[in-house]
Amino acid sequence: MAAPRRLIVCLNILRSSARALMSSRKPAVHKPGKLTSILYTSVASLSVGALCAIPFRQAETLSHDALIRRAASLATDSSSTFLSQTTLALIDAITEYSKAVHVLIALQKRYLESLGKLTPAEEDQIWQVIIGQRAQVNERQDEFHRFESTWMSAVKLCETAAEAAYASGADHASVTVRTNIQVARSQVEEAQKLSADADKKLAAAKVMEVKRMAQHATASRSNDDEEDVPEAYLRED
Known part of the structure; x- marks a missing residue:
């Protein structure tokens, strides 16, 4: 009035x-x-x-419940975006880690197959490459774990946003973000299978490494042509 x-x-x-x-x-x-x-x-x-x-009031004003539902929907949208970005980063990190592990396995296999056939200089050169690849594996693993921690935080944030949206009456937003969580988890689980397989093969390669090194040492002693195995190679990762 x-x-x-x-x-x-x-x-x-x-x-x-x-x-x-x-x-x-x-x-x-x-x-x-x-x-x-x-x-x-x-x-x-x-x-x-x-x-x-003259300030006119809108003919139809939004209630507090409507404004809360709208805010809850925005929260689910932003948290879903955060989850999407962290999922992509984590999958890429896992993939790069798995590749680095497979390269290391190939280098170690080549080194073991070449035992007794290389000059000390050639053997040292291969060993330097192996050291560099092990450092890269450790670096990729640290990045993998860092993105994994961020991804888990994103999942928790989405779960909280979904609960808030459901409590405020924004049922569609709640269902959507929960679906996004399921998809993200499925994608990450598939990627983690790659890293688990790489870790399994790396462990098997280490077992084979110990056996081959022992056989090589025995053969060297029996032939009185024992060669010093690089001390750095025997160090644990």
Whole structure:
């Protein structure tokens, strides 16, 4: 009711101002074209400005429940985006770690097959490559675990957002984010199978390494041609 009253008052003031301006002019001089046009233009501009300045309430306001549901939906959207990005980063990290492990396994196999066939310089060169690859495996593993921790935080955030959305009545948003969690978990589990398989093969390669090194040492002693095995190679990872 206050807004319409202010509008009426403003219009009355504008009309009074217009009549005062028109009555202040001499009645004998009538140039309605230019003067009237300027006056009406000024009045129209003032009227538009006055109307824009008056705060009108929306005919249909949102309730607190509606605003909470909208906010909950936004929370599920942002948390789903966070989950999507961390899932992609984790899968890439797992893939790169698995590749690095397979390269290390191949290098170790090549080294063991070459025992007794290489010069000390060639053997040392291969060993330096193996050391560098082991460092890369450790680096990829650290990155893998770092993204895994962030991904788990994203999953928890999505679960909290889903619960909040359900409690506020935003059922569709809650169902959507829970579906996103299931998809993300499925994708990560598939990627983790790759890393688990790589770890399994690396463990088997280490067992084979110990056996081959023992056989090589025995053969060297029996032939009185024992060669020093690089001390760094015998160190544990």
